[in-house]
């Protein structure tokens with residue numbers, strides 16, 4: 453007989469390895485293992501999501517006639533690793549072949565490939581662009597720009613395209629419309645909430661008992677754990693979120709963790725939703741006049757642009773990519789990333805909601821917690837591990853290029869054409885945090901000045917040699933040059949003092 457492995461982020465009935473097997477003759481293995489749950493200290497909510505969704509999926513596979521060997525974390529013989537479980541079950545069942553679908557993470561795929569098991573590999577067809585197709589696209593190109601990749605994906609898929617082959621609305625990108633601050637009194641739609649059932653409640657008890665040393669709350673779990681529930685979450689977004697998603701996708705507001713964001717990335721990344729169906733739904737919503745084009749285009753760009761592009765880069769460049777540190781950063785991750793205890797209001801809010809919900813949206817990740825790590829010169833590996841641990845949707849293939857490349861510029865601009873460094877002014881423009889902050893965003897060098905301001909200039913000064921020739925930074929380097937020498941020294945000194953505080957283990 454043959455055995456199929458279904459991983460915790462492969463919970464789709466159309467998984468390629470399932471299609472290759474026969475429920476009448478073959479068996480499946482699913483295993484909750486300590487190694488996967490602790491190679492970084494995953495947020496307890498993320499472990500609940502994965503174990504509960506795995507248990508629900510195993511039940512549904514059995515209902516469809518599959519023989520599923522499901523190993524719970526507490527099972528007596530659990531060997532604590534996926535390789536160990538595969539060995540154990542191959543032996544027990546006398547399996548001749550083990551069918552697996554490409555892993556999301558290089559780490560696990562490497563461990564499986566080195567394990568000397570009779571593996572039969574299948575492509576992960578849940579992505580629109582295979583690893584091979586991306587490598588072909590990348591070959592011979594001087595620069596890999598997301599925008600070029602995205603245009604190709606639009607043409608290939610026909611999404612938001614006119615019959616004559618031009619992009620809908622005459623442009624590929626409506627980003628200019630998508631940077632509005634949230635008007636006062638405006639609130640996002642009420643979030644869709646999924647009450648834990650008996651299976652999820654049992655998993656919550658297990659996680660509470662076994663992972664109490666991981667950062668983050670376990671209470672309040674309300675995520676979808678089946679494809680049907682994930683579909684409800686998606687429909688909720690189509691009905692109430694998508695129309696305003698474009699306009700306010702970069703906005704941040706106190707007490708509004710989700711705003712008009714879909715919150716579907718975790719369900720999508722573990723296989724409960726299908727990217728093609730999501731894109732078709734958004735395309736239809738625009739064609740039927742239910743949502744404006746800037747919202748539809750902004751959303752589809754995230755899915756067939758960024759998401760597929762970062763996965764392509766990951767598989768093209770791993771494992772070397774993970775070790776890059778272009779800016780030579782040496783500072784450890786400040787303790788307040790794990791506690792949220794900082795007087796910087798935007799950071800406290802973004803980290804606080806992350807610890808509470810395992811969620812922050814892309815601008816909080818890029819321009820608040822990410823921007824601070826960039827400006828403060830945090831070792832890329834440390835901040836990457838933090839993102840991988842704390843977010844419900846984080847898997848290495850998506851988190852590493854986003855954090856190491858886009859946030860930290862540690863790949864020297866391979867993925868993004870410039871570092872996304874910004875002062876407190878950006879955060880002030882896009883949020884209401886600064887009004888409630890104990891620092892003053894309109895000051896730079898004083899004791900009570902927003903730390904982002906001096907750190908921004910300090911970053912530009914200390915990396916002048918590497919960054920000043922970048923045409924996208926020409927304007928900021930010109931304003932640095934035009935700063936009076938005395939002022940520049942004061943800004944540098946304030947930056948030095950802030951970094952010294954971090955080095956002394958003090959929160960800002």
Ligand code: DLZ
Pocket residue numbers: 458459460461462483484485486488489490494498499502534555556557560847
């Ligand atoms: C993230 C995760 C966790 C927490 N636990 C498990 C597990 O116990 N069993 C499993 O099959 N998968 C788990 N996962 C997802 C894997 O880490 C993921 O499949 C790999 O990172 C490869 O993409």
